[in-house]
Amino acid sequence: MxxxxxxxxxxxxxxxxxxxxxxxxxxxxxxxxxxxxxxxxxxxxxxxxxxxxxxxxxxxxxxxxxxxxxxxxxxxxxxxxxxxxxxxxxxxxxxxxxxxxxxxxxxxxxxxxxxxxxxxxxxxxxxxxxxxxHLRPMPAARLATIRDGTLGEVSQAQVSAAHGYHGISMIRKCLGVMYEPASISACAFACPVVAGPGREGPPAAERIIESEQHIARFQWDGKLGVLDFDGEQYFSGIRNNRYLIRGTRGEIIDDTVAYLEDFKTPVSLTYARQTTGDEGSLDGNHLVDIRLGARQVYRNPYAPARLSEEEIAIATCLDAMAASVRNGTxxxxxxEACQDHYLVLMYQQALKSGKTVQTQRMPWDQL
CATH class of the missing domain: 3.40.50.720 (NAD(P)-binding Rossmann-like Domain)
Known part of the structure; x- marks a missing residue:
């Protein structure tokens, strides 16, 4: 979609x-x-x-x-x-x-x-x-690169950027998967880490906590998704997000795209964020667009409003909902929301049981 x-x-x-x-x-x-x-x-x-x-x-x-x-x-x-x-x-x-x-x-x-x-x-x-x-600027730029065929047929997506249904929605969109049955296995690993900021702001003092990492593997027919997330990642400066998306003609690793210009000519490019407000710019601080080489792969529709990238995504939801009401889009x-949370519940079942779980067709299945 x-x-x-x-x-x-x-x-x-x-x-x-x-x-x-x-x-x-x-x-x-x-x-x-x-x-x-x-x-x-x-x-x-x-x-x-x-x-x-x-x-x-x-x-x-x-x-x-x-x-x-x-x-x-x-x-x-x-x-x-x-x-x-x-x-x-x-x-x-x-x-x-x-x-x-x-x-x-x-x-x-x-x-x-x-x-x-x-x-x-x-x-x-x-x-x-x-x-x-998937509406945040950088994930949207990656999805645009997938849709334009740069990577060829995508068969693998490893996403370590969000928990549960958020991460699974990104995996599905990278792979072009909807409601197809999946085999799911999962494991967890706990380790100590210095506690980072939370919703209320930065920590008041250094504190060591036990953080749990979940790794869930989703296997569809010919496609693999891996959800890897540590609860500290959302706000911590020492637990960074990671992406690996692989196709027949290239791959995306975080902000770098490697692909074939032809069968013997590999090319490597990095996503470049164009912003204003730095040095001599008097235009205010906002994201303009994201480019991959000479290609614009994302344009901020709300510039020059001063929004975080999360707020850009929320604004896009508000606009898209209005279009849905008016046009039925x-x-x-x-x-999709039911399917993504269903997959979360199934990976949690696999995690608890230690066994591989097979998903079933559900009432919202639109295939």
Whole structure:
């Protein structure tokens, strides 16, 4: 599935509301605050009166006690469900059951039974899931290189950049795999490491923790995916992300692409990020594009807005959801989200049992 098309010029802002007020909800609020001409949050919910007051003061957005109260007072294009794993299925059902298009946070449900029940309940409704990793600029640049045929037929993807369903979604997209059956094996390894930053910021003091690394192997017909992730990788400066993507005519290792110009002429290029705001540039600090040699493989559609790459991906989700509501186009539908979390649950089963697990055809299988 190609990356979603993003609006390149100003239009009326996309109006949305958020059910939930936690850490993930704030990403959507930040994007709307930075680009009010493109995105407008009409409301957010919290059951806590003090938190509602803080949300209104911090983000200048109306806060409501319940989704029903919020939807009675607003007219959004869609609603975002940004609540806990356990609460998410019921929120999606309530919103979709009332005819409201839904952009759900990941994962849509916590377990296999919940995924099956949720899919049956909202099948045919306008529901997409806010999986953002493949929309970040560097992963998007790698996927563009795969799609343009530079690597030939891709048969292997090793991704060490995100946990669970996030990492699996990247593996599937690199390999062009959808719902095909897979054989899965997994192992874990724990080792000591100096604790890095967390969601709350840098550590207050040096502390040695035990960090667990999961390595899961997914084998489809003629294709291999390896998910390798250590829980400290998200924020640590000493646990870096890694990619290896191999095809018949080349490979990507992290930010380097090696490929064949012809059968006897190998070429090696490195992705180059074009940014502004350095040295004499007065254009503000933002990403312009990513190039591979002379080719532009990613262009930031939100320049010159000052966004982190995670926020660029979140903004792309917001735009893509609007296109889905208006045109019926999928960018990460419920079927894919269910499959990716199902694969997580199966690798966790393989990890616990120490045995190879074979996936089964599921109700959301679109093959």
């Amino acid at each position: 190609p990356l979603p098309t993003v609006r390149l010029f100003a239009m009326d802002p996309i109006d949305f509301v958020i059910v939930g007020s936690g850490w993930r909800a704030e990403f959507f609020l930040r994007v709307a605050a930075v680009m009010p001409d493109r995105f407008r949050c009409l409301g957010v919910t919290s059951r806590d009166a003090g938190k509602r007051a803080a949300l209104e003061a911090t983000w200048e957005v109306s806060a409501y006690a319940t989704p029903e109260e919020m939807l009675n007072a607003t007219d959004p294009l869609y609603a975002i469900s940004a609540v806990s794993w356990d609460a998410n299925p019921d929120v999606i059902k309530r919103l979709a059951g009332g005819g409201m298009p839904v952009l759900s946070e990941t994962p849509p449900a916590p377990d296999v039974d919940g995924l099956i029940d949720l899919y049956a309940s909202v099948k045919g409704a306008k529901v997409q899931v806010a999986e953002q990793y 999928d960018f990460y539908p419920m079927t």
